[in-house]
């Protein structure tokens with residue numbers, strides 16, 4: 001074939017072509033073969049292809065498969081990993097055909113090899129990496145696999161992959177060929193313009209080729225660290241996510257000063273894409289994990305996460321026969337911070353408290369935020385005394401002043417403690433019992449701690465039973481209204497109005513005090529239904545009285561602060577009134593100081609609308625709260641109800657008398673009526689009258705009564721002596 005046109009044509013081909021004789025010895029290779037495998041025609045002639053091209057990762061059965069293909073079918077076709085003269089791996093597509101002498105062939109075979117290294121590289125890397133992703137392999141493991149695959153394909157390379165965090169610090173993900181102490185030294189290094197090849201590539205967002213580590217000034221700070229590795233050159237490329245942000249670096253180190261070749265470039269192209277995919281996927285997984293298991297506001301484990309770790313801690317305590325404690329921490333008057341300073345202030349307070357709680361626990365303890373202002377701590381391996389000491393530390397730490405938007409807050413908390421295993425062996429029971437103890441701490445004396453007891457459990461169960469019964473009380477007609485008269489004292493005795501007071505008579509338990517069931521209704525979310533029923537009942541009753549000729553100027557209704565959190569509440573009240581043909585002045589709405597101070601937008605909207613529609617507000621329990629007088633003239637308040645605690649102390653307390661005179665004077669100057677509550681004696685009545693109190697309410701004048709008794713009461717009322 002010497003210099004024949006056929007030979008010239010074969011030499012031009014990109015494929016490697018080899019002819020063998022009947023003894024399987026090479027008789028001819030084209031130039032494509034030399035280009036691909038490095039063997040010249042002379043070097044190849046007389047040798048076996050299998051001897052020349054097999055390498056460490058060539059399939060063991062390849063030669064036998066080719067021989068059997070030729071024997072049985074006269075040809076063989078398949079992909080194989082073989083090696084060039086200098087040990088470079090090459091994936092080839094191999095077609096081997098018999099070349100019988102009878103048909104003019106050399107007697108052995110014609111082998112055509114097409115280089116498919118790039119395609120195969122893609123396929124192998126992509127397949128392995130994607131498979132690993134599906135099987136939930138960890139990111140470092142996955143990245144180690146990428147490095148190892150790359151080092152298999154290009155044995156002259158030592159690969160490394162670093163992650164770059166959002167603060168621009170690098171963290172080694174995989175570098176199987178680098179010593180551990182180098183990875184440890186690189187962890188946390190800040191990227192920059194002269195931070196080796198990787199730190200610089202990450203900083204610049206483009207590849208950095210260091211052909212000689214010995215002379216590259218960007219390596220000045222890292223040369224000594226790498227000295228023992230014998231690595232002389234480095235080529236690092238940034239890994240970018242889909243938004244183009246650098247999330248890592250992929251580097252090739254070489255043992256001699258050099259530049260990357262075409263194979264290296266192709267490898268990097270494939271790997272950058274896969275690494276970006278894997279790193280982004282891992283980041284999403286971490287984000288999902290964070291969202292699913294951590295509280296977004298405080299960063300503390302959420303209920304689910306706390307539960308998981310607490311259950312593990314309980315198992316370990318059970319195994320080691322240890323005792324532990326669950327602390328249930330609830331902030332005191334947190335709602336007040338939200339209502340008066342706004343939700344941003346409330347959020348800041350919660351973050352500060354979470355941080356303080358974190359500082360009170362040891363590494364082996366679990367902490368979590370259950371909801372709102374409720375936090376839990378599970379203390380492992382601790383005695384009751386140690387739990388009490390930790391709870392005291394928690395109370396002390398929470399009580400430190402907090403500056404929120406320039407306003408100093410003095411937070412406090414109540415803590416309930418349940419002890420493992422005595423108060424419960426599972427997490428739900430321990431949390432429930434610690435919650436009951438916390439409830440007790442709060443009702444006894446805020447900013448205190450309380451250990452759980454079985455008595456608390458009994459009371460909590462009663463409370464829960466009452467809450468369940470209350471859900472049915474409305475529909476079963478167990479709730480009714482009583483009315484208490486309010487009388488003017490000056491100039492003559494006359495009916496000022498009636499106050500509607502809810503009554504619940506349970507079929508088994510008998511009467512339940514509103515002081516007990518109204519807070520329960522608030523906790524159980526029953527206030528909207530209760531208030532709707534209340535306003536409707538009162539409207540009906542006013543019409544019934546008026547139709548019977550009983551002149552009731554207005555009825556005062558007690559409104560829970562929760563009603564004002566309901567969008568459209570003011571409109572509902574107004575609509576109900578209209579449906580009964582009544583006007584705004586037929587009702588007087590009693591609110592407490594907490595409503596007046598509530599900064600919520602919805603509360604303000606409801607108050608504003610009620611005011612626009614002509615409703616009058618009466619401020620209940622005046623003097624018992626933390627009255628801010630500035631609100632009095634800003635809101636449509638026409639009446640102050642002097643709390644009965646003042647009235648009942650009038651006869652023996654100078655302070656009560658002084659405060660009552662102040663309230664009467666404030667009301668007078670603001671043009672408001674004062675209704676004195678809880679007037680029980682004629683002395684109280686007389687004193688109040690003498691000091692200018694115009695309206696009184698109390699057992700002396702009339703107890704709360706069913707509506708039908710008003711007529712009978714009015715006949716007797718003239719007998720009331722207040723003079």
Ligand SMILES: Nc1nc2c(ncn2[C@@H]2O[C@H](COP(=O)(O)O[C@H]3[C@@H](O)[C@H](n4cnc5c(=O)[nH]c(N)nc54)O[C@@H]3COP(=O)(O)O)[C@@H](O)[C@H]2O)c(=O)[nH]1
Nearest residue numbers: 501502514515518558559560620621678679680698699704
């Ligand atoms: N949101 C709503 N709150 C309501 C409703 N009905 C009642 N309540 C609130 O429950 C608390 C307890 O009420 P009650 O047991 O009815 O006590 C009231 C009167 O019976 C009592 N009172 C009246 N006169 C005297 C007296 O001379 N001595 C004395 N010891 N007690 C007396 O005072 C209560 C009236 O309080 P106030 O509302 O502050 O005027 C109570 O806070 C009710 O507000 C309801 O429908 N919704």
